[in-house]
Amino acid sequence: MQKGKVLSLEDRIPKIKEHRKRRANRRLIFLLTLFFLLIVCVVYIQSPLSQINKIEVYGNNLVSKNEITKVSSLKKGDNIWKVNKGQASKKIMELPEVKKAGVRLEFPNNIVIDIKEYSPIALIVSDKEFLPVLENGTILKNSTMLADAPLLINFKKGPFLDELAAQLKDIPSEILNAVSEIHYEPKETDKYHIYIFMNDGFEISATITTLSTKMIHYPSIVSQLDPKVKGVINLEVGSFFKAYDLEEEVKSEEEEER
Incomplete structure (x- = not known):
């Protein structure tokens, strides 16, 4: 009966080192990726891309676009991620001519207001x-x-x-x-x-x-x-x-x- 071959400590050390090196590389890649994403987020927040670039209004005939945007409290240049879409819709629906109003984000930084008026x-x-x-x-x-x-x-x-x-x-x-x-x-x-x-x-x-x-x-x-x-x-x-x-x-x- 042939006995199994037993690896000595000297033979096992290189494999252990290689395994630890791969783990360290993966951890480094993860940290570098996370750091890169954080930098991208900071740059995005500070750039014009995080601000409202344009406000479009659709479906309005009785009420002007200027009046709708004024009532909504949305302004060009505001931070797009601070927009409260529900609150803006509620304000617009306070206009007696407006039956329904919806506010949505259109990538990357435009706001679209959909209006349905009373006939x-x-x-x-x-x-x-x-x-x-x-x-x-x-x-x-x-x-x-x-x-x-x-x-x-x-x-x-x-x-x-x-x-x-x-x-x-x-x-x-x-x-x-x-x-x-x-x-x-x-x-x-x-x-x-x-x-x-x-x-x-x-x-x-x-x-x-x-x-x-x-x-x-x-x-x-x-x-x-x-x-x-x-x-x-x-x-x-x-x-x-x-x-x-x-x-x-x-x-x-x-x-x-x-």
Whole structure:
């Protein structure tokens, strides 16, 4: 039986030294890499690359870029890693025209603000001006005209206008585009009462709080009526039609001729 070969201490020392040398080299490489990364971080923090270079705003039509950036408190040259994106978004959403706002970092040092605004939904008649009304009830100060937008008569800023705007938002566009004017005419029994004048000549008596659910049925109601006989469609509680009194119309025309 052949015995295994036993290494002497002199034979083992070179291998131990080589192993320790490799471990020392790996440790040195690790320390040098860490030191290099620290230097890179320090240089980056001190360089313009760590500062906001540009602020881009997308999705805004009603609010200017300058106003949005001013409200956000973000400024060119600020440290990009100190930007509180959530807080900036919250500040921007305090603008009455802004529905949603998102702030994100675009590599390497640009800030992008994504905006979603409330949609203009009607025009309010105020001091002989036509001012756009947003779907949240906000009245814009500029007099930009809207195509096929209903005119709001006798309305003022407040809960009734806010509720009306919320209701108009839920009415299908093909029906809303057929609305010519909406007059606020409160009653003792209904503070939300309105009269709606349609482009097809019909008049609607309704209440603001149930307007969207009632107006959905307008096309089917009109389809059952004689288009030559105009009148008032009452949608306050149920739904019924009352034709205009033709005799009274003829009489009033004769009085005007006299």
